[in-house]
Amino acid sequence: MDELLCRFISQHSSIALGELGVLHKKKYPAVIDNANDAILPPAETLVLQPNKGKVVEHTFVEFVAASSGISVSDAGKKINTYLAGIMSKLYEEGEIIIRGLGTLQRRKELVKFTSGSLVVHSALPARKVVRENAVHSMRVGEKEVLNIEMKAFLEQPAKQNLNWMYWSIATLLVVLLAFMYLYYQ
Numbered sequence: 363m364d365e366l367l368c369r370f371i372s373q374h375s376s377i378a379l380g381e382l383g384v385l386h387k388k389k390y391p392a393v394i395d396n397a398n399d400a401i402l403p404p405a406e407t408l409v410l411q412p413n414k415g416k417v418v419e420h421t422f423v424e425f426v427a428a429s430s431g432i433s434v435s436d437a438g439k440k441i442n443t444y445l446a447g448i449m450s451k452l453y454e455e456g457e458i459i460i461r462g463l464g465t466l467q468r469r470k471e472l473v474k475f476t477s478g479s480l481v482v483h484s485a486l487p488a489r490k491v492v493r494e495n496a497v498h499s500m501r502v503g504e505k506e507v508l509n510i511e512m513k514a515f516l517e518q519p520a521k522q523n524l525n526w527m528y529w530s531i532a533t534l535l536v537v538l539l540a541f542m543y544l545y546y547q
Contacts, residue, residue: 363426363444368462370425371408378419380445383410383473385463394488408464410475418442447474 370377376386388409393402418441427437448466451458457467464477499506 363440364461364463366426366429367460369429371463372421374421377422378413378417380418380442381413382449382466383413383475385410385475395485398485399486399487399489400485402485408475408477410466410473412473417466418445 371385371387376384378384381504386538387406389406389502390407392404394400395402418438423434423438423441426432426441427434430437430440432440450459450466452466452473456469457465459465464475467474467476498507498509500509500512502512
């Protein structure tokens with residue numbers, strides 16, 4: 363039954379398992395690991411959420427019936443006895459391992475599911491590529507320029523407009539001359 367459960371989970375994103383809860387896949391995006399110079403692939407993990415409905419998913423019952431070659435009602439009974447066995451073993455021992463999926467642990471009234479990461483691909487080696495003196499074109503506004511031209515443009519010292527300083531000095535001199543003229547008269 364563990365194998366059928368694993369196959370169903372691999373084909374579907376979630377499964378309701380009666381009073382045990384809803385088991386669903388949680389996806390994680392790819393991650394860049396700068397310390398090891400690698401790109402870790404996207405991963406999936408299984409998460410168990412409490413189920414308020416306490417009903418086994420009908421598609422899982424049909425899947426078990428089709429896979430085992432039995433009737434739907436017999437498949438429902440088989441699943442219910444399997445889940446009842448899991449729950450009783452969980453309450454007796456406190457922990458049960460479901461092969462291929464993970465570990466169920468019971469602490470007081472809380473059921474915790476621990477699953478490993480379902481990684482399909484291995485990590486890819488990746489290093490930063492720093493190109494120096496490589497020529498490429500880029501668009502700046504409406505113009506297309508080379509990166510060398512932009513680098514030369516950006517490295518030019520900024521032209522300072524000193525006209526404001528000349529006007530302020532001239533105004534200061536006129537005011538000073540006006541005060542001196544008024545003072546000596």
